[in-house]
Amino acid sequence: MEGVEERSVVSEKKGRFKRICVFCGSRAGNKPSFRDTALELGKHMVEKKINLIFGGGGLGLMGLLSQSVFNGGCHVLGVIPAALMTDEISGKPAGEVQIVADMHERKSMMAKFADAFIALPGGFGTMEEMLEMITWSQLGIHEKPVGLLNVDGYYNSLLALFDKGVEEGFIKDSERHIVVSAETAEELIRKMEEYSPLHDTVALKQSWLESVKSGHAPKC
């Protein structure tokens, strides 16, 4: 009987995410491993039938990942502010595109429609988006897993800074637990499937994300 229960838990966990929001560089970075991992993440999402929501650009790691998920037959939704919606700035996006007014609306929409967040290597844009989702989890705006795909140790210094935040009394141990990290896409998604929040939330749980006014739900 124990075995039966175990199996049903595993299969439930397999289907935990219908749509993941991925933040990643609008550039591809210098190491081939960054590109390889973006493609590996796309492939793994397709294997698990996970749809993608992302920043809507066709350049850099964003372009590689979105094309790979799109080619694999999963739904891709790019959420892009009108001001960035030119091929020169953002490249040609794959999949469905939702144009929004600004960066704030973009993030709210991503947060509302995704079941989890992943950050691949990237620059300020990626770091800012990922940190905001960590903060929103800390505040109790959402309880969705946030995963850092630490390719070739790219995020080692940032993870060390988070640990320093705990050591110096700015971040609680239970809040540090919000950040899930792994070196491969497969391991990261597995850890995120197992994630449950340990921290107390600062604000009362309320439907902050329900206040997103524009933007229709993705088609699947």
Ligand code: AMP
């Ligand atoms: P960065 O890591 O600085 O390249 O920024 C990438 C993140 O910021 C993405 O997840 C996007 O949401 C956003 N972003 C930055 N630059 C662009 C761009 N040219 N086109 C679309 N989104 C962008």
